[in-house]
Amino acid sequence: xxxxxxxxxxxxxxxxxxxxxxxxxxxxxxxxxxxxxxxxxxxxxxxxxxxxxxxxxxxxxxxxxxxxxxxxxxxxxxxxxxxxxxxxxxxxxxxxxxxxxxxxxxxxxxxxx
Amino acid sequence: xxxxxxxxxxxxxxxxxxxxxxxxxxxxxxxxxxxxxxxxxxxxxxxxxxxxxxxxxxxxxxxxxxxxxxxxxxxxxxxxxxxxxxxxxxxxxxxxxxxxxxxxxxxxxxxx
Numbered sequence: 636x637x638x639x640x641x642x643x644x645x646x647x648x649x650x651x652x653x654x655x656x657x658x659x660x661x662x663x664x665x666x667x668x669x670x671x672x673x674x675x676x677x678x679x680x681x682x683x684x685x686x687x688x689x690x691x692x693x694x695x696x697x698x699x700x701x702x703x704x705x706x707x708x709x710x711x712x713x714x715x716x717x718x719x720x721x722x723x724x725x726x727x728x729x730x731x732x733x734x735x736x737x738x739x740x741x742x743x744x745x746x747x748x
Numbered sequence: 749x750x751x752x753x754x755x756x757x758x759x760x761x762x763x764x765x766x767x768x769x770x771x772x773x774x775x776x777x778x779x780x781x782x783x784x785x786x787x788x789x790x791x792x793x794x795x796x797x798x799x800x801x802x803x804x805x806x807x808x809x810x811x812x813x814x815x816x817x818x819x820x821x822x823x824x825x826x827x828x829x830x831x832x833x834x835x836x837x838x839x840x841x842x843x844x845x846x847x848x849x850x851x852x853x854x855x856x857x858x859x860x
Contacts, residue, residue, distance in 0.1 A: 666846050677752075677834055677850030685845050693847065694749075723789060729846050734778045734838075736796035737848060742789050 637661055641726050641740035648716045648747045656711040656743050658726030664738075665731035667709040668693075669701060671722040672742075678725060684709055685731065716747045750775045750839045754851035761825050761858045769820040769854045771835030779838035779846065780811050782820050785853070786831045794820070794833075825858045832856070 639660045648654055658667065665686050670678035670693075680693030684703040698720060700712045709728075713720060723744050727737040751774040761767055771780070782794040795802050795809040797818065802809055806825075811818040822829055832855050836848040 668847070670848075670850075675852075677836070677852050678848070679850070680847055683845065683847060691845075725791065727848075731846075734798060735846070736779070736781055736793060737836075737846060738793070739783075739791045742791070744789070 639726055639728055639738050639740035641724075641743050643743060644741070645744045646746070648713075648745065650716060650718060650747060652716050652747075653712070653714050654716065654745075655713075656724055656726075656745075658709045658711070658728075658740060659707055660709075660726075660728040660738070661707065662728060662738065663706070664728035665706070666729050667703065668727045668737065669699070669709065669711045670725045670727065671695065672725060673722050681711065681724075718747050721745060721747045750777070750837060750849050752835060752837055752849050752851040754833075754835055754854050756854060757852065758855045759857070761856070763825060763827060763858055763860050765825050765858075766821070766823045767825060767856070769822070769833055769835075769856075771818040771820070771837075771851055773816050773818075773835075773837050775816070776840040777813065777816075777837040778840045778844060779848070780818055781836050781848070782809055782818070783834040783836065784829075784831050785834060791834075822856075825856075827858045827860055830856055830858045 682701040
């Protein structure tokens with residue numbers, strides 16, 4: 636049982652390049668989330684999904700797109716990377732019924748030069 | 749939106765000492781979680797505690813939802829306890845969809 640798996644773990648991009656971060660969970664969770672963590676700060680919500688085929692904006696959505704084509708996968712895309720998007724990205728998931736804890740992946744460290 | 753404030757921002761301890769970390773929040777919550785972010789950046793889920801008290805080894809947590817705060821107790825601290833401790837809350841209400849708002853964290857350093 637892997638829980639929440641993020642790939643890649645590290646990536647360096649040049650300004651203007653595009654890339655996709657993958658989050659996969661094997662717990663059959665309906666809800667999934669993407670957060671970013673900047674130095675000295677807590678995590679902030681980028682986008683989230685409440686089920687397959689759904690997405691919604693969080694606190695800091697600009698510059699990112701997401702897709703949830705399969706229940707177990709939640710993709711975060713950067714179409715044209717900017718240095719301000721240098722951050723550590725965390726994915727999380729949880730059950731949709733009742734009050735439940737979120738389960739987090741190990742993070743993706745992304746640097747944009 | 750809901751505000752989450754953690755104190756103290758930094759804490760330095762000698763191994764074996766006890767400590768209390770505090771999390772204040774500005775609105776009613778459905779969910780409150782405490783996390784430890786280790787030096788490798790991993791977020792370790794310590795407690796899911798929207799109310800009441802829980803204990804896990806040397807760590808315990810208490811949330812007083814009516815007074816909008818939570819406390820994390822670390823007893824007999826060890827160097828492996830070093831890292832950043834985050835409190836995160838989910839605002840009460842049917843349309844929150846489990847979204848968490850994080851505090852700024854408490855940086856704990858335990859010296860041998």
